Amino acid sequence: MPAVDDTPPPSLALINGRELTVSPGETILQAARRLGIDIPTLCHHDRLSPEGGCRMCVVKCAGHPRPLAACHTPLEPGMEILTHHREVERIRKTLLTLQLTTAGESGLEPGVIREGRFTELLVSHGFSLPRRTAPPVKTDTSHPYLRWQPSACVSCRLCLNTCEQIAGHFVFGMEKLGAASRLTIDGKAGFNGDACSSCGACVDVCPTGAITDRDREKLKNRRETNPAPPVETVCGYCGTGCRMIVHTDKRGDVGHINGVPNAAVNHGDLCVKGRFAHGWHHAFDRLRRPMKRSGAAFSAVSWDQATALVAARFQEIAASSGPDSIAALASGRTSNEAAYLMQKFMRGVIGTNNIDSCSRLCHSASELALSWMLGSGSASACFDDIELAGCLLVFGTNPTESHPILGARLKQAALHGVPLIVVDPRRTDLSDFATLHLPVKPGTNVSLINILCRLVLEAYGETTAAQAGAHGLEFEAWRDFVLSLPVPEASAITGVQERDLRLAARIIADSAPLLTLYGAGVTQHVRGTAGVIALANLALLTGGLGQPGGGLLPLRGQNNVQGVSDMGAMPDHFTGYQPIRSAGTGTRVAETLGFHLPGKAGLTVTELPDAILAGNVRALWVMGENPLRSLPDTAKTRRAFEKLEFLVVQETILTETGKLAHVLLPAAAGFEIEGTFTNAERRIQRVRPAVEAPGEARPDWIIISQVARACGAHWNYLGPGDVMREVGRATPETHGGISYQRLEQSPDGLQWPCPDPAHPGTKRLHSGGFAPGKGRFVPIDYEPSPAHHQQDYPILLITGRVLEHHNSGGMTLRTPNQDLPTAQGLALHPHDAARLLLVDGDEATVESAQGSLRVRVRISNRQLPGTAFLSIHDGSRPANRLVSALPDPDSMTPQYKAVAVKISR
Amino acid sequence: MFSEGSHLPPPVHYWQDHRGLGSPLAVISRHVRKHSLPLPDRAVAELAARTGLLDSTIRRAADYYRSMAAREDHPPLMVCQGTACRLAGSGKLRDALEKRKLTCHGVACLGYCDAAPALLDERDAAYTGEAASEFHEHRGFSQSILGHPLPRMESLSATPLILPRLLQGGAATLKEALSMGVYEGLRSALQQPGQVMLDLVAASGLSGSQGRVAPRWQTCAATDAVDRYVIGHAHAGTSGAVVDRLLLERDPHSVLEGLALAARAVGASHGILFIPADYPQALQQTEAAIREATAANLLGRKILKSHWSFQVSLFPGAARCAGGEATALIDAIETLRGQARPQPPAPEVAGLHRLPTLVEPLETLVQLGTLAKDGSAAWTAQGTAECPGTRVFCLNQGFAHPGLVEVPHGHNLRDLIENWAGGGAMGSPLEALILGGLGGSLLGPGEWDLTLCPSRMTASGLRLGNGSLVAIAQTADHRDVLSHFLEYMDGESCGKCTPCRLGPAGVVTLAARYERLARVDRKPRDATRARRDLETLFHTMELGSLCSFGQDLPGPMRRFIDLFWDRIFTKTS
Structure with missing residues (x-):
């Protein structure tokens, strides 16, 4: 034809x-x-x-x-x-008519539909918006945030599919058939049931407003949307760095929050903390004015008085007992610019290296071990590698709770068939989706990783093993070491069955590249650095470093805890991890910044209480930290802080530490500042003010500049952008190409190293090979933890986070998150509970060598027998009272993840 | 078959028999039948211990079987509401029983169309015909306890291909089955590569209700995948599934052999039998047959000392599932929801757990044993050129001589009705026939000179469906038949797509409006408009629905309304 x-x-x-x-x-x-x-x-x-x-x-x-x-x-x-075409238009109209006229059976009551996608469809098809015919079913408001109005549901199942295909929570179901079919929420339990994580993804997609939230409801009722455009910024909770849009209400307060669609990190998703837990910004007890201690109480002073007082006392103490008697703590919550200025103040104005941050308490081990072995102490991989990985190893972290957006991405990857191995003493949510869960005994990570290395080596054929040897130096010595480790012994040490160890090794060996995500379950041990070294050995062996879908991804706990270390808030490193001791660093600082770097390394935060008690440190400036809650051995820390002659606390709220302060400086919070945060994949993203700081509270970088000027320094920064330019000058190798101008142009930020303004940023480190002389295998042997085999304290306690709360709870406990059903209390395996004659809900005493606590017991078979879990957020029962101050001798990180305790009724 | 070198343990699914204790879901469905929902924590824990499933899975599964759940720990009577039973007055029967304070559940079809009405009592014993109509008198004297008689069965073909064993009284046990030559086909197929079986299916022209099956099987076998599934479903869903019930109760080994051979042909390692949970006896027989066959190494690992392994799992389906739509069956197995899925991809490309999946009715499967054993000659020798082989028709009790008859494809429908079945029961003239279930074809008397060949019928816009034939006599309650159509569609629609979910309710609204307007007779123009709206609605349901269930049902329904408009809307009684 x-x-x-x-x-x-x-x-x-x-x-x-x-x-x-x-x-x-x-x-x-x-x-x-x-x-x-x-x-x-x-x-x-x-x-x-x-x-x-x-x-x-x-x-x-x-x-x-x-x-x-x-x-x-x-x-x-x-x-x-x-x-x-006319024919399909007729079908569309008939379908909408069906929804409006007959869907009453399935729940739709036309009058209660919100304006949105569904009403737009009605209008564009020539329907007039229906009026209410009957009083609607009362909205279910039993959840602190989520609202459910069944009579506005059109059964589109967007919520169900979003929950399953993105959030990975399987909350929704459909019951009954035909016209009677209805959406069910966690069976009959609703959003308050166990299944829902309150992430609010369903709210974003609901076309009729059947599912909505407290924030939107409130705005709707008051018709109070602020005409000012919403502001794009970055979440101030965990280290994922989700980009969000903050809408404000007419009073200028936070109205409601959405994720930025298409954001590189979160693709528009947010978790319960990011989306909903913003109320603390407007808490009534925010610090609003600078205050000074007079006797037992505080009295308000002006900013000028406060800065003059701080400057005078610091200068006085430095003059009488030397600059090293003053110390400061920067924070993983503040901006890069504030962290940079804080360390510059201590080094350039006071003249000491006594500057450290909370990074010491989580990932110093990573910084140390990775820079030693690979040449850079940061994540080699990026989050996009999760979807590209051949095999995912999730080690000592519970991302569905502590990094929910990453947790969701990991879960989806596993559901799409990427082999997932979870190593955790607890059966975490993610382990239910894993190919294999290895319930490792706390404190035996090194043995587990070493034996995995051995078994992977054995699973490789000779050629592959030989190729693996080319990934790093000193391979032979290391290979001989791991091959000498007996498998049965490792199985006995770690409590993981030999069969599972072999299977894990087979999976790793067969599915390259390997992406390892690990968290504080590796680093917060006395052998934390050794754990990271062992993981780096495994990464070198499997050869994924620098490749798409492979490498190491330490998960950072706070929004900017990566940045605070990058900015040099460490006692032994200047910006960009330039060692203090190296002569080059001092010369560069003197040349570009015009001050002399003190030569002696400073004190770490872990060493601080002892130094204060010994009288070596007399004054302390704490910015955005609550060491009384975060440091181990609370009793000793309190004794030390009470002994301080001068304590300055720069905070948003009055913390336990703040109560001991001599001067309180009110700081602006996450949604009130201009600056940058760096997330766990080295991504520097812009933070913009969405609301005004309460009272006289000021951004941290301004406060530090003021104090510096009061001390006589000539600091004249025009804005945080100016500070970032200086960081670039001080650290051209990693931050040379970062400027606010560029960050405005690339809204997803830039991943350092970014050495010049034309550089696109670096997604993966080591893709061009390791720094000269680096990339080496390091044989490291297992040693028992000090918490093991303590006859008086037979149970190993793990402390950690739960989904709904963040660190010491200063933020989340000032929001309705405190009303969310939370797995609080001491989780105990049924066998242990039975042995101790405890039932669910009993009060019990947990006692360690450091102290004791009364806590409520929660029986959970997600624990290994012989272990217990306690969340760290409850201020009235601070878990750290139990934790020993004995740190990892290399990283100085305390052992929060294995505490020998005994439990009694 | 996992590719060599694959180290991942094959995932163990909740529906899978992985402890050698039989189907975990059968355990749960039986428990639910005897106990009220929601199950108390203790019962959940007990079931979890017995089946090795998670508590949450037990709860979800129990909820899936809620339609058969006991009330206050008292199992309800299951009263068949299939078309045949409905015409035999099962709607009224149900009302009457409820008046006597007996709890009743309406069931899509119990598979006794030849002896309607039918019901199952608390102990799942069947009552049919008069025993069911006067259940209160016959209670405790079920025919199934006394030995339920087989329906009248006959083959008009010299070599029956589906019913040969049933015609000899059935082969429920392995011993009987072996004596009738079951599993000989499997034995010989194991000596040859699977491709030989696939070629045999193609050569025989084996046909289902959609025409030849071979192209789908070839696609399934050719799709690149690590594993495949074969699902045999006894869930025609719509009424008339007598032959499925009988095959499972009296010839289960042929079904199992057929499943294994289908798996062999396409390269699947796992087979699933999807059996409605309201076929309790069929379920029991099949479970026993699987156990026997596995013990005799006819199923399971390394079958008959070959290198081929094949596991069969039983999936008791909660009664309703979009009329047996293949994607809905797959979804039911995967998620316990039973909702249709968009195609493409077709199940044979990406079905259960995204692996290529064959979904075949039992009638197709039971032919495979003979095919493997004796070759394709018996197929090519009978039937039409497009569709060789035979087909079983089930004629309901509305005919003078109801029963099952196997005829070669191409047989004339009128001959079947008038000569084999002797016309309407009690001499009452027939007004219409429903062929192949409610989603099949509605045939007026002028349309009975029909060649019963799936391909030719499809070409002329008709559907053979599941091969059931239901007679609508002059005396029928047409209004009730229409409500039956609507209730069936509403009760079986998975609820996913709008036209199918809300369409039946829309029809009810419009019909009521029409009736009101017509009766008042003041606004004939409005009445005409209502009738036109009804037409638009049927059009939308037919063209707009996601799966064949929603697309197929409106046709016969509309035809029925057209044929009997006056009888439906002007009936005065």
């Missing part, structure tokens, strides 16, 4: 008469969008697999007897599509 002129050639198709090339796998909907043609949809979402339920997207296709659903039908060559 001769070709007719007007039939399109094979690879072309027509939509509404416009020609386009067919790309394989593309749906009609996607193709139409390419042409700017809008096909109406109700149940479709780009990030979900096509649902095909609402049928609003039906389109006419020439030659097909029935219309095609655009959302799930691939566009094929030769198709002639009409998106708004």
